Amino acid sequence: MSFVDSAKITVKAGNGGNGVVSFRHEIYVDKGGPDGGDGGRGGDIIFVASRNVNTLDDFRYKQEIKAVDGGAGTKRRRHGRGGIDTIVKVPVGTLVINEDTLEQVIDLAADGDEFVVAHGGKGGFGNAHFVSSTRQVPRVAELGEEGELFNLKLELKLLADVGLVGLPNAGKSTFLSVVSHARPEIANYPFTTLIPHLGVATVDGTSLLVADIPGLIEGASEGKGLGDQFLRHVERTAVLLHLIDAYTNDVAEAYTTICKELAAYDASLATRPQVVALTKIEGLDDDIVTMQMEAIRAVAGKDIELHAISSTTGIGVTEVLRSLKTHVAEVRQAAAERQAEIDDSLPVITLDAREQEAAWHVEKDGNDFVVTGDKIERFAARTDFANVHGVIRLRDILQKMGITYELDRMNASATSQIYIGAARRYHLQFEETL
Numbered sequence: 272m273s274f275v276d277s278a279k280i281t282v283k284a285g286n287g288g289n290g291v292v293s294f295r296h297e298i299y300v301d302k303g304g305p306d307g308g309d310g311g312r313g314g315d316i317i318f319v320a321s322r323n324v325n326t327l328d329d330f331r332y333k334q335e336i337k338a339v340d341g342g343a344g345t346k347r348r349r350h351g352r353g354g355i356d357t358i359v360k361v362p363v364g365t366l367v368i369n370e371d372t373l374e375q376v377i378d379l380a381a382d383g384d385e386f387v388v389a390h391g392g393k394g395g396f397g398n399a400h401f402v403s404s405t406r407q408v409p410r411v412a413e414l415g416e417e418g419e420l421f422n423l424k425l426e427l428k429l430l431a432d433v434g435l436v437g438l439p440n441a442g443k444s445t446f447l448s449v450v451s452h453a454r455p456e457i458a459n460y461p462f463t464t465l466i467p468h469l470g471v472a473t474v475d476g477t478s479l480l481v482a483d484i485p486g487l488i489e490g491a492s493e494g495k496g497l498g499d500q501f502l503r504h505v506e507r508t509a510v511l512l513h514l515i516d517a518y519t520n521d522v523a524e525a526y527t528t529i530c531k532e533l534a535a536y537d538a539s540l541a542t543r544p545q546v547v548a549l550t551k552i553e554g555l556d557d558d559i560v561t562m563q564m565e566a567i568r569a570v571a572g573k574d575i576e577l578h579a580i581s582s583t584t585g586i587g588v589t590e591v592l593r594s595l596k597t598h599v600a601e602v603r604q605a606a607a608e609r610q611a612e613i614d615d616s617l618p619v620i621t622l623d624a625r626e627q628e629a630a631w632h633v634e635k636d637g638n639d640f641v642v643t644g645d646k647i648e649r650f651a652a653r654t655d656f657a658n659v660h661g662v663i664r665l666r667d668i669l670q671k672m673g674i675t676y677e678l679d680r681m682n683a684s685a686t687s688q689i690y691i692g693a694a695r696r697y698h699l700q701f702e703e704t705l
Protein backbone atom coordinates (compact mmCIF):
# COMPACT_ATOMS: atom_id res chain seq x y z
CA MET A 272 0.00 0.00 0.00
CA SER A 273 1.28 3.31 -0.94
CA PHE A 274 1.06 4.88 2.48
CA VAL A 275 3.35 2.36 4.10
CA ASP A 276 6.70 4.05 4.43
CA SER A 277 9.24 1.97 2.56
CA ALA A 278 12.76 2.19 1.21
CA LYS A 279 15.07 0.05 -0.88
CA ILE A 280 18.69 -0.21 0.14
CA THR A 281 21.79 -2.30 -0.41
CA VAL A 282 23.80 -3.55 2.55
CA LYS A 283 27.37 -4.74 2.15
CA ALA A 284 29.18 -6.18 5.15
CA GLY A 285 32.96 -5.88 5.37
CA ASN A 286 35.21 -8.37 3.62
CA GLY A 287 37.42 -10.59 5.73
CA GLY A 288 41.12 -9.75 5.65
CA ASN A 289 43.48 -12.09 3.81
CA GLY A 290 45.58 -14.63 5.62
CA VAL A 291 49.30 -14.26 5.06
CA VAL A 292 52.17 -16.56 4.08
CA SER A 293 55.18 -15.99 6.24
CA PHE A 294 57.97 -18.00 7.93
CA ARG A 295 59.79 -17.46 11.18
CA HIS A 296 63.31 -16.19 10.93
CA GLU A 297 65.52 -18.42 13.03
CA ILE A 298 69.24 -18.35 13.23
CA TYR A 299 70.84 -21.45 11.64
CA VAL A 300 67.56 -22.43 10.04
CA ASP A 301 66.99 -21.65 6.41
CA LYS A 302 63.29 -21.36 6.83
CA GLY A 303 61.59 -21.40 10.22
CA GLY A 304 58.09 -22.69 10.82
CA PRO A 305 55.16 -20.97 9.15
CA ASP A 306 53.90 -18.00 11.16
CA GLY A 307 51.50 -16.17 8.81
CA GLY A 308 48.59 -14.73 10.77
CA ASP A 309 44.90 -14.86 9.93
CA GLY A 310 42.96 -12.01 8.40
CA GLY A 311 40.53 -10.12 10.63
CA ARG A 312 36.80 -10.56 10.13
CA GLY A 313 34.83 -7.99 8.17
CA GLY A 314 32.39 -5.74 10.01
CA ASP A 315 28.72 -6.74 10.30
CA ILE A 316 25.79 -4.50 9.49
CA ILE A 317 23.43 -4.44 12.43
CA PHE A 318 19.96 -2.90 12.46
CA VAL A 319 18.65 -1.65 15.79
CA ALA A 320 15.06 -0.56 16.33
CA SER A 321 14.96 2.82 18.01
CA ARG A 322 12.07 4.85 19.32
CA ASN A 323 13.95 8.00 18.36
CA VAL A 324 13.61 7.29 14.66
CA ASN A 325 10.17 7.76 13.14
CA THR A 326 10.48 7.24 9.43
CA LEU A 327 12.62 5.62 6.80
CA ASP A 328 13.41 9.03 5.28
CA ASP A 329 17.14 8.70 5.95
CA PHE A 330 17.32 5.70 3.63
CA ARG A 331 16.00 7.71 0.71
CA TYR A 332 19.33 9.53 0.62
CA LYS A 333 21.61 6.78 1.89
CA GLN A 334 20.78 3.80 -0.26
CA GLU A 335 23.98 1.89 0.27
CA ILE A 336 25.31 0.93 3.66
CA LYS A 337 28.75 -0.57 4.06
CA ALA A 338 30.76 -1.98 6.92
CA VAL A 339 34.53 -1.84 7.24
CA ASP A 340 36.75 -4.64 5.89
CA GLY A 341 38.96 -6.75 8.13
CA GLY A 342 42.71 -6.20 7.97
CA ALA A 343 45.18 -8.72 6.53
CA GLY A 344 47.09 -11.00 8.88
CA THR A 345 50.74 -10.31 9.56
CA LYS A 346 53.86 -12.15 10.57
CA ARG A 347 54.27 -13.85 13.91
CA ARG A 348 50.77 -15.22 13.73
CA ARG A 349 49.29 -11.76 14.26
CA HIS A 350 45.67 -11.48 13.36
CA GLY A 351 44.49 -8.70 11.10
CA ARG A 352 42.34 -6.10 12.76
CA GLY A 353 38.66 -6.91 12.94
CA GLY A 354 36.35 -4.82 10.77
CA ILE A 355 34.14 -2.38 12.61
CA ASP A 356 30.44 -3.17 12.73
CA THR A 357 28.06 -0.62 11.27
CA ILE A 358 25.05 0.01 13.48
CA VAL A 359 22.01 1.45 11.77
CA LYS A 360 19.03 2.79 13.68
CA VAL A 361 15.63 2.07 12.18
CA PRO A 362 12.14 2.94 13.45
CA VAL A 363 10.40 0.51 15.76
CA GLY A 364 8.07 -1.54 13.55
CA THR A 365 10.46 -1.85 10.61
CA LEU A 366 10.02 -4.98 8.52
CA VAL A 367 13.13 -6.06 6.63
CA ILE A 368 12.50 -7.96 3.39
CA ASN A 369 15.03 -9.52 1.04
CA GLU A 370 14.29 -7.83 -2.29
CA ASP A 371 15.58 -10.73 -4.36
CA THR A 372 13.78 -13.63 -2.66
CA LEU A 373 10.94 -11.55 -1.16
CA GLU A 374 11.51 -13.40 2.11
CA GLN A 375 11.00 -11.57 5.37
CA VAL A 376 14.38 -11.22 7.05
CA ILE A 377 13.29 -9.79 10.39
CA ASP A 378 10.53 -7.81 12.05
CA LEU A 379 12.09 -5.26 14.39
CA ALA A 380 8.97 -4.81 16.47
CA ALA A 381 10.22 -3.51 19.83
CA ASP A 382 12.51 -0.71 20.89
CA GLY A 383 16.05 -2.07 21.17
CA ASP A 384 15.48 -5.15 18.98
CA GLU A 385 18.58 -5.80 16.92
CA PHE A 386 19.58 -8.07 14.08
CA VAL A 387 22.64 -8.67 11.93
CA VAL A 388 21.34 -8.09 8.40
CA ALA A 389 24.68 -8.76 6.70
CA HIS A 390 27.57 -10.73 8.20
CA GLY A 391 31.12 -9.68 7.63
CA GLY A 392 33.34 -12.19 5.82
CA LYS A 393 35.58 -14.47 7.87
CA GLY A 394 39.25 -13.66 7.78
CA GLY A 395 41.36 -16.04 5.69
CA PHE A 396 43.67 -18.45 7.54
CA GLY A 397 47.34 -17.61 7.46
CA ASN A 398 49.80 -20.34 6.51
CA ALA A 399 50.44 -21.13 10.18
CA HIS A 400 47.21 -23.13 9.94
CA PHE A 401 48.29 -25.37 7.13
CA VAL A 402 51.09 -27.47 8.55
CA SER A 403 50.53 -31.17 8.20
CA SER A 404 52.76 -34.23 8.25
CA THR A 405 53.01 -34.12 4.47
CA ARG A 406 53.19 -30.38 4.17
CA GLN A 407 55.89 -28.96 6.42
CA VAL A 408 56.38 -25.76 4.46
CA PRO A 409 52.91 -24.54 3.63
CA ARG A 410 53.00 -21.76 1.08
CA VAL A 411 49.29 -21.34 1.09
CA ALA A 412 47.09 -18.82 2.85
CA GLU A 413 43.42 -18.13 2.33
CA LEU A 414 41.86 -14.98 1.03
CA GLY A 415 39.35 -13.33 3.31
CA GLU A 416 35.75 -14.23 2.65
CA GLU A 417 33.60 -11.55 1.08
CA GLY A 418 31.11 -9.81 3.33
CA GLU A 419 27.46 -10.56 2.66
CA LEU A 420 25.67 -8.32 0.20
CA PHE A 421 21.91 -8.00 0.12
CA ASN A 422 19.30 -5.89 -1.56
CA LEU A 423 16.76 -5.11 1.10
CA LYS A 424 13.40 -3.50 1.25
CA LEU A 425 12.44 -1.81 4.49
CA GLU A 426 8.82 -1.32 5.34
CA LEU A 427 7.54 0.63 8.27
CA LYS A 428 4.43 -0.97 9.62
CA LEU A 429 1.39 0.96 10.66
CA LEU A 430 1.29 2.60 14.04
CA ALA A 431 -2.47 2.18 14.32
CA ASP A 432 -5.64 1.34 12.42
CA VAL A 433 -7.20 4.72 13.06
CA GLY A 434 -5.53 8.09 13.48
CA LEU A 435 -7.44 10.95 15.12
CA VAL A 436 -6.79 14.24 13.34
CA GLY A 437 -8.17 17.73 13.82
CA LEU A 438 -7.41 21.19 15.12
CA PRO A 439 -6.31 21.52 18.74
CA ASN A 440 -9.14 21.20 21.28
CA ALA A 441 -11.42 19.39 18.79
CA GLY A 442 -12.08 16.58 21.25
CA LYS A 443 -9.68 13.91 19.99
CA SER A 444 -8.36 12.77 23.36
CA THR A 445 -11.85 12.75 24.80
CA PHE A 446 -13.00 10.49 21.97
CA LEU A 447 -10.14 8.07 22.62
CA SER A 448 -10.87 8.01 26.36
CA VAL A 449 -14.50 7.11 25.65
CA VAL A 450 -13.91 4.35 23.11
CA SER A 451 -10.94 2.71 24.86
CA HIS A 452 -9.31 2.23 28.24
CA ALA A 453 -6.64 4.78 27.35
CA ARG A 454 -6.49 7.78 29.69
CA PRO A 455 -4.94 10.64 27.74
CA GLU A 456 -4.88 14.08 29.29
CA ILE A 457 -7.95 16.13 28.43
CA ALA A 458 -8.21 19.87 28.94
CA ASN A 459 -10.04 22.83 27.57
CA TYR A 460 -7.05 24.41 25.89
CA PRO A 461 -5.15 23.72 22.69
CA PHE A 462 -2.04 21.51 22.55
CA THR A 463 -2.97 19.39 25.54
CA THR A 464 -1.72 16.29 23.79
CA LEU A 465 1.94 16.38 22.82
CA ILE A 466 2.70 12.76 22.01
CA PRO A 467 0.44 10.17 20.38
CA HIS A 468 -1.52 7.89 22.68
CA LEU A 469 -2.80 4.50 21.65
CA GLY A 470 -6.00 2.81 22.74
CA VAL A 471 -7.94 -0.25 21.65
CA ALA A 472 -11.59 0.29 20.74
CA THR A 473 -13.91 -2.67 20.30
CA VAL A 474 -16.89 -2.59 17.98
CA ASP A 475 -19.10 -5.61 17.18
CA GLY A 476 -16.30 -7.94 18.24
CA THR A 477 -13.57 -6.25 16.19
CA SER A 478 -10.65 -4.46 17.82
CA LEU A 479 -9.37 -1.25 16.37
CA LEU A 480 -6.09 0.28 17.44
CA VAL A 481 -6.71 4.02 17.68
CA ALA A 482 -3.98 6.68 17.87
CA ASP A 483 -4.75 10.04 19.45
CA ILE A 484 -2.50 12.50 17.67
CA PRO A 485 -1.68 16.04 18.84
CA GLY A 486 -3.68 18.84 17.24
CA LEU A 487 -2.61 20.19 13.87
CA ILE A 488 -2.64 23.86 12.86
CA GLU A 489 -2.19 25.80 9.67
CA GLY A 490 1.45 25.48 8.64
CA ALA A 491 1.80 22.10 10.41
CA SER A 492 3.25 20.47 7.29
CA GLU A 493 6.07 23.04 7.42
CA GLY A 494 6.75 22.30 11.04
CA LYS A 495 4.55 24.84 12.77
CA GLY A 496 3.55 23.67 16.26
CA LEU A 497 5.72 20.56 15.76
CA GLY A 498 3.14 19.63 13.12
CA ASP A 499 5.56 17.80 10.85
CA GLN A 500 6.43 15.39 13.64
CA PHE A 501 2.77 14.77 14.37
CA LEU A 502 2.04 14.24 10.70
CA ARG A 503 4.66 11.50 10.64
CA HIS A 504 2.50 9.59 13.05
CA VAL A 505 -0.62 10.32 11.01
CA GLU A 506 1.17 8.87 8.02
CA ARG A 507 1.41 5.56 9.84
CA THR A 508 -2.31 5.09 10.39
CA ALA A 509 -4.57 3.25 7.97
CA VAL A 510 -7.77 5.27 8.31
CA LEU A 511 -8.30 8.83 9.54
CA LEU A 512 -11.03 10.07 11.84
CA HIS A 513 -11.21 13.83 11.35
CA LEU A 514 -12.87 15.58 14.30
CA ILE A 515 -14.31 19.08 14.09
CA ASP A 516 -15.57 21.03 17.12
CA ALA A 517 -19.24 21.96 16.51
CA TYR A 518 -18.67 25.25 18.36
CA THR A 519 -16.19 26.42 15.74
CA ASN A 520 -17.45 29.49 13.87
CA ASP A 521 -16.19 28.40 10.49
CA VAL A 522 -16.29 24.60 10.40
CA ALA A 523 -15.67 24.57 6.63
CA GLU A 524 -12.41 26.41 7.17
CA ALA A 525 -11.47 24.06 10.04
CA TYR A 526 -12.04 21.12 7.70
CA THR A 527 -10.05 22.53 4.77
CA THR A 528 -7.15 23.68 6.97
CA ILE A 529 -6.55 20.11 8.14
CA CYS A 530 -7.03 18.60 4.68
CA LYS A 531 -4.57 21.07 3.18
CA GLU A 532 -1.93 20.28 5.77
CA LEU A 533 -2.38 16.54 5.26
CA ALA A 534 -2.01 16.87 1.49
CA ALA A 535 0.92 19.27 1.79
CA TYR A 536 2.77 16.84 4.03
CA ASP A 537 2.19 13.82 1.83
CA ALA A 538 -0.08 13.53 -1.17
CA SER A 539 -1.06 9.98 -0.15
CA LEU A 540 -2.63 11.39 3.03
CA ALA A 541 -5.18 13.24 0.89
CA THR A 542 -6.50 9.94 -0.44
CA ARG A 543 -6.33 8.00 2.84
CA PRO A 544 -9.80 6.79 3.87
CA GLN A 545 -11.28 9.53 6.04
CA VAL A 546 -14.35 9.65 8.23
CA VAL A 547 -15.43 13.09 9.47
CA ALA A 548 -17.30 13.78 12.70
CA LEU A 549 -18.69 16.99 14.14
CA THR A 550 -18.05 16.76 17.91
CA LYS A 551 -19.56 18.10 21.16
CA ILE A 552 -23.09 18.29 19.73
CA GLU A 553 -25.04 17.27 22.86
CA GLY A 554 -25.82 20.83 23.94
CA LEU A 555 -26.65 22.24 20.52
CA ASP A 556 -30.00 22.64 18.73
CA ASP A 557 -30.57 20.25 15.86
CA ASP A 558 -30.79 23.22 13.47
CA ILE A 559 -27.32 24.35 14.34
CA VAL A 560 -25.93 20.83 14.03
CA THR A 561 -27.58 20.50 10.60
CA MET A 562 -26.25 23.87 9.52
CA GLN A 563 -22.69 22.95 10.57
CA MET A 564 -22.96 19.59 8.82
CA GLU A 565 -24.09 21.29 5.62
CA ALA A 566 -21.27 23.79 5.81
CA ILE A 567 -18.75 20.93 5.99
CA ARG A 568 -20.47 19.01 3.21
CA ALA A 569 -20.36 22.09 0.99
CA VAL A 570 -16.54 21.97 0.95
CA ALA A 571 -15.98 18.25 1.45
CA GLY A 572 -18.38 17.05 -1.26
CA LYS A 573 -21.47 14.91 -1.05
CA ASP A 574 -19.58 11.61 -0.86
CA ILE A 575 -17.92 12.48 2.42
CA GLU A 576 -18.81 10.20 5.31
CA LEU A 577 -20.03 12.66 7.90
CA HIS A 578 -21.27 12.02 11.45
CA ALA A 579 -22.44 14.15 14.37
CA ILE A 580 -21.27 12.89 17.77
CA SER A 581 -20.90 13.67 21.42
CA SER A 582 -18.17 11.84 23.30
CA THR A 583 -19.54 12.93 26.66
CA THR A 584 -23.02 11.45 26.07
CA GLY A 585 -22.07 8.79 23.56
CA ILE A 586 -24.35 10.07 20.76
CA GLY A 587 -23.20 8.75 17.39
CA VAL A 588 -20.01 7.18 18.75
CA THR A 589 -20.91 3.59 17.86
CA GLU A 590 -21.90 4.60 14.33
CA VAL A 591 -18.52 6.25 13.86
CA LEU A 592 -16.73 3.14 15.13
CA ARG A 593 -18.74 0.92 12.75
CA SER A 594 -17.84 3.08 9.82
CA LEU A 595 -14.16 3.04 10.84
CA LYS A 596 -14.34 -0.72 11.18
CA THR A 597 -15.51 -1.08 7.56
CA HIS A 598 -12.64 1.01 6.23
CA VAL A 599 -10.07 -0.75 8.41
CA ALA A 600 -11.36 -4.14 7.20
CA GLU A 601 -10.77 -3.05 3.59
CA VAL A 602 -7.22 -1.99 4.37
CA ARG A 603 -6.52 -5.24 6.22
CA GLN A 604 -7.93 -7.25 3.34
CA ALA A 605 -5.65 -5.49 0.86
CA ALA A 606 -2.66 -6.08 3.15
CA ALA A 607 -3.53 -9.78 3.50
CA GLU A 608 -3.73 -10.16 -0.28
CA ARG A 609 -0.38 -8.52 -0.64
CA GLN A 610 1.13 -10.83 2.02
CA ALA A 611 -0.35 -13.86 0.23
CA GLU A 612 1.34 -12.73 -2.98
CA ILE A 613 4.67 -12.55 -1.16
CA ASP A 614 4.11 -16.00 0.41
CA ASP A 615 3.26 -17.53 -2.96
CA SER A 616 6.45 -16.32 -4.51
CA LEU A 617 8.68 -17.75 -1.76
CA PRO A 618 11.00 -20.51 -2.92
CA VAL A 619 10.14 -23.99 -1.68
CA ILE A 620 13.14 -25.46 0.06
CA THR A 621 13.18 -29.24 0.04
CA LEU A 622 16.68 -30.15 1.18
CA ASP A 623 17.55 -29.47 4.75
CA ALA A 624 20.00 -26.64 5.17
CA ARG A 625 23.07 -28.82 5.72
CA GLU A 626 22.44 -31.08 2.77
CA GLN A 627 21.81 -27.98 0.74
CA GLU A 628 25.15 -26.53 1.75
CA ALA A 629 27.15 -29.63 0.88
CA ALA A 630 25.24 -30.31 -2.34
CA TRP A 631 26.89 -29.48 -5.63
CA HIS A 632 26.00 -29.71 -9.27
CA VAL A 633 28.09 -29.99 -12.41
CA GLU A 634 26.94 -28.75 -15.78
CA LYS A 635 28.72 -29.38 -19.06
CA ASP A 636 29.23 -26.45 -21.39
CA GLY A 637 30.99 -27.65 -24.54
CA ASN A 638 34.42 -28.69 -23.38
CA ASP A 639 34.08 -26.71 -20.14
CA PHE A 640 32.20 -27.34 -16.91
CA VAL A 641 30.37 -25.19 -14.39
CA VAL A 642 30.33 -26.40 -10.79
CA THR A 643 27.77 -24.83 -8.46
CA GLY A 644 27.03 -25.39 -4.74
CA ASP A 645 27.20 -23.28 -1.58
CA LYS A 646 30.13 -25.02 0.02
CA ILE A 647 32.40 -25.31 -3.01
CA GLU A 648 31.61 -21.73 -4.03
CA ARG A 649 32.59 -20.50 -0.59
CA PHE A 650 35.88 -22.35 -0.78
CA ALA A 651 36.54 -20.94 -4.22
CA ALA A 652 35.80 -17.41 -3.02
CA ARG A 653 38.44 -17.83 -0.31
CA THR A 654 41.07 -19.24 -2.62
CA ASP A 655 43.97 -17.10 -3.70
CA PHE A 656 44.15 -18.09 -7.37
CA ALA A 657 47.38 -16.16 -7.80
CA ASN A 658 49.07 -18.61 -5.45
CA VAL A 659 49.68 -22.07 -6.85
CA HIS A 660 49.41 -23.55 -3.37
CA GLY A 661 45.98 -22.05 -2.96
CA VAL A 662 44.90 -23.65 -6.24
CA ILE A 663 46.35 -27.00 -5.15
CA ARG A 664 44.31 -26.82 -1.96
CA LEU A 665 41.17 -26.11 -3.95
CA ARG A 666 41.91 -29.16 -6.11
CA ASP A 667 42.18 -31.21 -2.89
CA ILE A 668 38.76 -30.00 -1.86
CA LEU A 669 37.22 -30.77 -5.26
CA GLN A 670 38.65 -34.26 -4.94
CA LYS A 671 37.40 -34.76 -1.38
CA MET A 672 33.90 -33.62 -2.27
CA GLY A 673 33.77 -36.10 -5.13
CA ILE A 674 33.50 -33.40 -7.77
CA THR A 675 36.70 -34.42 -9.55
CA TYR A 676 35.34 -37.93 -9.98
CA GLU A 677 32.16 -36.56 -11.51
CA LEU A 678 34.12 -34.27 -13.87
CA ASP A 679 36.17 -37.24 -14.97
CA ARG A 680 33.00 -39.27 -15.53
CA MET A 681 31.63 -36.45 -17.67
CA ASN A 682 34.79 -36.63 -19.80
CA ALA A 683 36.56 -33.50 -18.64
CA SER A 684 39.98 -33.28 -20.23
CA ALA A 685 43.19 -31.38 -19.59
CA THR A 686 41.93 -28.64 -21.91
CA SER A 687 38.69 -28.18 -19.95
CA GLN A 688 38.13 -25.08 -17.86
CA ILE A 689 36.35 -25.78 -14.59
CA TYR A 690 34.28 -22.76 -13.57
CA ILE A 691 33.05 -22.51 -10.02
CA GLY A 692 29.82 -20.62 -9.42
CA ALA A 693 27.20 -19.74 -12.00
CA ALA A 694 28.75 -16.29 -12.37
CA ARG A 695 31.98 -18.02 -13.55
CA ARG A 696 34.17 -15.78 -11.46
CA TYR A 697 36.58 -18.53 -10.50
CA HIS A 698 38.10 -21.10 -12.76
CA LEU A 699 40.91 -23.58 -12.96
CA GLN A 700 42.21 -26.10 -15.45
CA PHE A 701 41.09 -29.69 -15.07
CA GLU A 702 43.82 -32.12 -14.01
CA GLU A 703 43.15 -35.83 -14.08
CA THR A 704 46.01 -36.60 -11.77
CA LEU A 705 44.40 -34.80 -8.87
Ligand SMILES: Nc1nc2c(ncn2[C@@H]2O[C@H](COP(=O)(O)OP(=O)(O)OP(=O)(O)O)[C@@H](O)[C@H]2O)c(=O)[nH]1
Pocket residue numbers: 437438439440441442443444445446456457458459460461462463464465484485486487550551552553580581582583584
Ligand atom coordinates in the same frame (compact mmCIF):
# COMPACT_ATOMS: atom_id res chain seq x y z
N1 LIG B 1 -19.40 19.31 25.71
C1 LIG B 1 -18.46 18.52 25.25
N2 LIG B 1 -17.17 18.81 25.43
C2 LIG B 1 -16.25 17.98 24.93
C3 LIG B 1 -16.59 16.82 24.20
N3 LIG B 1 -15.46 16.22 23.80
C4 LIG B 1 -14.45 16.97 24.28
N4 LIG B 1 -14.90 18.02 24.98
C5 LIG B 1 -14.10 19.06 25.65
O1 LIG B 1 -13.26 19.71 24.73
C6 LIG B 1 -12.02 20.08 25.34
C7 LIG B 1 -10.87 19.57 24.53
O2 LIG B 1 -10.90 18.15 24.52
P1 LIG B 1 -9.65 17.26 24.21
O3 LIG B 1 -10.16 15.88 24.07
O4 LIG B 1 -8.55 17.52 25.17
O5 LIG B 1 -9.26 17.86 22.80
P2 LIG B 1 -8.04 17.44 21.86
O6 LIG B 1 -8.52 17.46 20.47
O7 LIG B 1 -7.43 16.18 22.33
O8 LIG B 1 -7.05 18.66 22.08
P3 LIG B 1 -5.48 18.74 21.80
O9 LIG B 1 -4.84 17.57 22.50
O10 LIG B 1 -5.07 20.01 22.41
O11 LIG B 1 -5.29 18.70 20.35
C8 LIG B 1 -12.09 19.52 26.74
O12 LIG B 1 -12.48 20.54 27.63
C9 LIG B 1 -13.16 18.45 26.67
O13 LIG B 1 -13.82 18.23 27.89
C10 LIG B 1 -17.98 16.54 24.01
O14 LIG B 1 -18.38 15.54 23.39
N5 LIG B 1 -18.86 17.42 24.54
Ligand SMILES: [Mg+2]
Pocket residue numbers: 443444445455456457463464483485486
Ligand atom coordinates in the same frame (compact mmCIF):
# COMPACT_ATOMS: atom_id res chain seq x y z
MG1 LIG C 1 -5.62 15.82 23.02
